[in-house]
Amino acid sequence: DAKTTQPTSMDCAEGRAANLPCNHSTISGNEYVYWYRQIHSQGPQYIIHGLKNNETNEMASLIITEDRKSSTLILPHATLRDTAVYYCIVRFTKTSYDKVIFGPGTSLSVIP
Amino acid sequence: NAGVTQTPKFQVLKTGQSMTLQCAQDMNHEYMSWYRQDPGMGLRLIHYSVGAGITDQGEVPNGYNVSRSTTEDFPLRLLSAAPSQTSVYFCASSSPGRGNTEAFFGQGTRLTVV
Numbered sequence: 001d002a003k004t005t006q007p008t009s010m011d012c013a014e015g016r017a018a019n020l021p022c023n024h025s026t027i028s029g030n031e032y033v034y035w036y037r038q039i040h041s042q043g044p045q046y047i048i049h050g051l052k053n054n055e056t057n058e059m060a061s062l063i064i065t066e067d068r069k070s071s072t073l074i075l076p077h078a079t080l081r082d083t084a085v086y087y088c089i090v091r092f093t094k095t096s097y098d099k100v101i102f103g104p105g106t107s108l109s110v111i112p
Numbered sequence: 113n114a115g116v117t118q119t120p121k122f123q124v125l126k127t128g129q130s131m132t133l134q135c136a137q138d139m140n141h142e143y144m145s146w147y148r149q150d151p152g153m154g155l156r157l158i159h160y161s162v163g164a165g166i167t168d169q170g171e172v173p174n175g176y177n178v179s180r181s182t183t184e185d186f187p188l189r190l191l192s193a194a195p196s197q198t199s200v201y202f203c204a205s206s207s208p209g210r211g212n213t214e215a216f217f218g219q220g221t222r223l224t225v226v
């Protein structure tokens with residue numbers, strides 16, 4: 001699986017959009033970009049994933065660049081409950097194996 | 113629907129003791145995995161399984177054994193606990209597919225080895 005690079009930490013004002021970047025310059029054509037978050041030592045929680053098109057769900061939006069070498073997770077109106085560590089993961093699933101490798105992630109602090 | 117259930121939630125062991133961390137999922141997922149998370153660090157993959165009877169090593173397998181006799185259960189065994197194994201352990205499960213599925217995580221087992 002390709003390696004990802006994320007900033008160690010970020011701050012965001014409550015109510016503003018939080019934009020979390022991720023670099024994955026070695027991504028291959030059949031690898032997906034996934035985002036998870038972990039709130040205060042709970043189990044990680046799935047947020048969103050995509051291949052090459054931008055994606056949106058009730059939690060967030062995912063913007064993937066045209067060359068697929070980077071992506072941005074957008075939390076449109078950050079709340080204090082969005083304070084968490086956010087993990088960007090590149091993952092290829094095939095029937096013979098499936099393992100998710102986590103990096104250190106970005107620690108997002110939403111500030112009142 | 114309980115999702116991924118881990119037991120126990122907390123455990124204190126003495127050095128050299130053995131124990132098994134339990135993980136069960138009720139979503140009929142083929143894939144299951146174990147991670148450990150140390151303070152201030154991300155999750156590291158210990159072992160994973162792509163189906164009943166099939167297991168493989170992750171990033172940090174030493175000191176841990178696993179087996180997968182059923183689809184539902186994926187226990188993690190510590191044969192001789194060491195203080196370095198003090199950590200929070202997470203179990204996860206997912207179903208096969210080309211990147212169109214998420215992994216579901218349990219709430220963790222907090223293990224202290226003294």
